[in-house]
Amino acid sequence: MVIEQVLDTRPTPIRVPTSFLIQLASLALTCNYFQFQTQFFQQIKGTAMGATMAPSLACLYVAAFEEHHIYKSEWWPLIFKWWRYIDDVLLIWIGTDAQFFGFLDWLNQCNPNLQFNHYIHHSQVDFLDITVMYQNQKFTTSLFRKSTDRNTLLAFDSFHPHHLKTNIPTGQFLRLRRLCSSTTEYITQAQNMIVRFQERGYPYKILKRAYKRALYVRDFLFLKSTHQQDPTVNCILPFSTSSKTISALIRKHWAALALDKFFRSLRFMYRRGRNLRDILVHTVGHPADMTYEGGHRPCGRCSVCQHTNTLTQFAHPHSGCLYKLSGTSDCNTRGVVYVITCPCQLLYVGKTQRSIKTCIIEHRSSINISKENAPLVSHWIEKSHTTADLQFFVLEVVLPPARGGDYSLILLRHEQRWIFRLNTIIPHGLNSEIEWNHFL
Numbered sequence: 001m002v003i004e005q006v007l008d009t010r011p012t013p014i015r016v017p018t019s020f021l022i023q024l025a026s027l028a029l030t031c032n033y034f035q036f037q038t039q040f041f042q043q044i045k046g047t048a049m050g051a052t053m054a055p056s057l058a059c060l061y062v063a064a065f066e067e068h069h070i071y072k073s074e075w076w077p078l079i080f081k082w083w084r085y086i087d088d089v090l091l092i093w094i095g096t097d098a099q100f101f102g103f104l105d106w107l108n109q110c111n112p113n114l115q116f117n118h119y120i121h122h123s124q125v126d127f128l129d130i131t132v133m134y135q136n137q138k139f140t141t142s143l144f145r146k147s148t149d150r151n152t153l154l155a156f157d158s159f160h161p162h163h164l165k166t167n168i169p170t171g172q173f174l175r176l177r178r179l180c181s182s183t184t185e186y187i188t189q190a191q192n193m194i195v196r197f198q199e200r201g202y203p204y205k206i207l208k209r210a211y212k213r214a215l216y217v218r219d220f221l222f223l224k225s226t227h228q229q230d231p232t233v234n235c236i237l238p239f240s241t242s243s244k245t246i247s248a249l250i251r252k253h254w255a256a257l258a259l260d261k262f263f264r265s266l267r268f269m270y271r272r273g274r275n276l277r278d279i280l281v282h283t284v285g286h287p288a289d290m291t292y293e294g295g296h297r298p299c300g301r302c303s304v305c306q307h308t309n310t311l312t313q314f315a316h317p318h319s320g321c322l323y324k325l326s327g328t329s330d331c332n333t334r335g336v337v338y339v340i341t342c343p344c345q346l347l348y349v350g351k352t353q354r355s356i357k358t359c360i361i362e363h364r365s366s367i368n369i370s371k372e373n374a375p376l377v378s379h380w381i382e383k384s385h386t387t388a389d390l391q392f393f394v395l396e397v398v399l400p401p402a403r404g405g406d407y408s409l410i411l412l413r414h415e416q417r418w419i420f421r422l423n424t425i426i427p428h429g430l431n432s433e434i435e436w437n438h439f440l
Ligand SMILES: [Zn+2]
Pocket: 298, 299, 300, 301, 302, 303, 304, 305, 331, 332
């Protein structure tokens, strides 16, 4: 409702109809779910934490609250100043303390969804990252850091682009200069900041330059930006050891791209690549991961058991490389990438969403009736191998995605990766080709 009111105040002509935006907003706000252990829950009250829309909505909601209650109230004349950042309010009260508590009681009765906590002081108050002081009839400001704040500045030996690390001190000292109303205060606070940067391994030279740069520019920091729309094309790449090579390559051939009017100038930007945390920590844990043993074994009760042995790893017959088998599997395991070996040490990599047993039975019968002209079957016929020569094992158990997704595509990609890794394309193995298009 709040969103609708705001959208209705847009100047005409309106390019996107309000009703459509409302529909989108209600999807974004009501279709939030989370998973706890194996169960899914839908949030039915309030806005989900971390939703991209949440801060904007909070801002609009409190703004509407101000409009309807605060500005029109009998208390308004007692408020000398009222500043708000999303849902945090800093106000200067010119009434008595008793009147203030009366105002607070009234405020908390206006809307059950909005409850205000307060912190009151006669000469000094901390608000967001700033301390506001009232001394000698004057307001002054300084940086405020919670006593529980840790030194979380990016470590200088971190694997980030160099220019980014040298720009952090500049940004931080400018911020400090903007927040400190007097130069003396800036100098005192800057000493602390230098120590914190040094703890994170920053060279003194970079810090001194950033400190000096911010020292005399306070007035400029409050000027409105005259920055105009940039015609530059931003090329966003994940940051890695190859980033420099890629950007150099694009720059080398830039002349060809620049012939197009669209590409006026180019700027490279980097997105964080996969780090160890991404690889090691998963929000969704599979119960099977917990009881990980690894290895393949015959089930002992079926007709394909004769084609397999108990294995926990396998050595590639040509390269000699050792591979650990991932996941625990037997003849009845579903959703796997498997290997078939023949007496002349050639490998075939396949995948199946059904049980591996069914799949092996099918391979066996197509060899028996020489049904297909697939490389596996034709090799068996050409070399006069028998079905008894067929040996297989499960290379990897691929679990279905817990949050939904194209399982068969995921399996296919795993299969194609193994074909590449084990080099099983004819004539080195018995696969016909790698289908790269599944990775696009
Ligand atoms: Zn079996």
